[in-house]
Amino acid sequence: MSKTIIPDNYSPILDSYDTQTAIGFIKKWFEEALSGSLKLKRVSAPLFVNEKSGLNDNLSGSERPVRFDIPSLKDQGEVVHSLAKWKRMALKKYDFHVSNGLYADMNAIRRDEELDNLHSLYVDQWDWERVITAEQRNTAYLQEVVQSIVNAIAETASRLRTKYPTLQTTIETSVAFITSQELEDLYPNLTPKEREHAFVKEHPTTFISQIGDKLHSGQAHDHRAPDYDDWALNGDLLFWHAPLNCAIELSSMGIRVNETSLAYQLKQAQAEDRMHYDFHQQIAAGTLPLTIGGGIGQSRLCLLLLGKVHIGEVQVSLWDDETLTACHNRLTLL
Numbered sequence: 001m002s003k004t005i006i007p008d009n010y011s012p013i014l015d016s017y018d019t020q021t022a023i024g025f026i027k028k029w030f031e032e033a034l035s036g037s038l039k040l041k042r043v044s045a046p047l048f049v050n051e052k053s054g055l056n057d058n059l060s061g062s063e064r065p066v067r068f069d070i071p072s073l074k075d076q077g078e079v080v081h082s083l084a085k086w087k088r089m090a091l092k093k094y095d096f097h098v099s100n101g102l103y104a105d106m107n108a109i110r111r112d113e114e115l116d117n118l119h120s121l122y123v124d125q126w127d128w129e130r131v132i133t134a135e136q137r138n139t140a141y142l143q144e145v146v147q148s149i150v151n152a153i154a155e156t157a158s159r160l161r162t163k164y165p166t167l168q169t170t171i172e173t174s175v176a177f178i179t180s181q182e183l184e185d186l187y188p189n190l191t192p193k194e195r196e197h198a199f200v201k202e203h204p205t206t207f208i209s210q211i212g213d214k215l216h217s218g219q220a221h222d223h224r225a226p227d228y229d230d231w232a233l234n235g236d237l238l239f240w241h242a243p244l245n246c247a248i249e250l251s252s253m254g255i256r257v258n259e260t261s262l263a264y265q266l267k268q269a270q271a272e273d274r275m276h277y278d279f280h281q282q283i284a285a286g287t288l289p290l291t292i293g294g295g296i297g298q299s300r301l302c303l304l305l306l307g308k309v310h311i312g313e314v315q316v317s318l319w320d321d322e323t324l325t326a327c328h329n330r331l332t333l334l
Helices: 016-038 084-093 139-163 180-186 192-202 259-268 272-276 278-285 298-306 321-327
Strands: 040-042 048-050 067-070 075-079 101-109 122-131 176-179 205-209 229-241 246-256 291-297
Touching: 016 040, 016 101, 016 122, 016 139, 016 298, 084 101, 084 122, 084 278, 084 291, 101 291, 122 298, 139 205, 139 229, 139 246, 139 291, 139 298, 176 180, 180 192, 180 205, 192 205, 192 229, 192 246, 229 259, 229 298, 246 298, 259 272, 259 278, 272 278, 291 298
Parallel strands: 040 101, 176 205
Antiparallel strands: 048 075, 067 075, 101 122, 122 291, 205 229, 229 246, 246 291
C-alpha cells in the first residue's frame, strides 16, 4: 500500500514551469537572508568522503551509505549523509573565527529511505556551521539562532508572496520552544511523531530541543548520532503544513559536542570505538573550534512555501510504482 497521500481537494497553485522559476527565487532569497543573518560564507563541499575518515554522518546508525571503490586510491569512498562533521573540520582548516561561519549545498543519497510525501532517496539541504565561544554553549544562544533562521524563512515567504500573490503560505515568527521530555510529559500516550503532530498543530512554528538521550519512558524522542550534536543543546525546527495537515521538520540543528558531551554520548551509544578517528581525537583534545550548526532542507522549504503536497513536485528523484500510481493525473512529479 502506498504511503503517499494526495488530499482530495489538492490542486497545485503554480504549474510546473512557474514552480521551477519559484524554486530558483526561494533558494536565492533564503541564502541571502540566512548568510546575512548568521554571517556565513558560501564554500565548496564534498559529495563523498573516505570511508575510513570517520567524517560521514552515521544518522541513526542503521542507514547504509552509498559506497564505491576508487582504484586510483586503492580505497573506498562514501557519499555523504550530511556534512555535520566535515564542516567543523573545515572551519578550522579555512581559519574561520568566532561569530563567522560557512554554508554549503549538501547533496546526498539515502538509499534506505522509505518513500512518502516528505521523504525521497535524494536529499538536498543547506548545511551550515558557525564558530562560537564556550560562553555561547547554552540554551538561550541556541534559541537566538533558531529565531534568526525562522526570520530568514519568513522573509523569504514574504518576498515570494509579493512575486506570486496566489501563494498563501505565511510563517509564524513566534517560536514555541519545548523540550522532548516536556513533549512526552504533555502527551504520554502518543508516539513521538504523534506528539509532534499534536503540538505543532497548535503551535505552527515549533522547536523541539534535547533530542537523542533517553526520556523518562526509557526511549529517545528520536535517534541522533552521538558525535556531532550535544544532545542537551540540539533540536528540530518544525512547521505546520496545512495542505498535508501535518508537521514538517525543516531543520535539525544544534550546538556541537565538546570533549565532555562527546565522551558521555559515545558511551551511551556504545560507540566508544569511534575515538580512534582523527575528528574525535581533535574534539577530545580541544583543538577543533566550538561550533553550532545544522541542515535546512531545500526541497522541504520549497514544498512548504509553495504549498505543495509531495516532495517530488519540487525535486527530481526515483519513485516506486505505488507512488507513481497515487500521483497519476493528480500532480506532476519532476
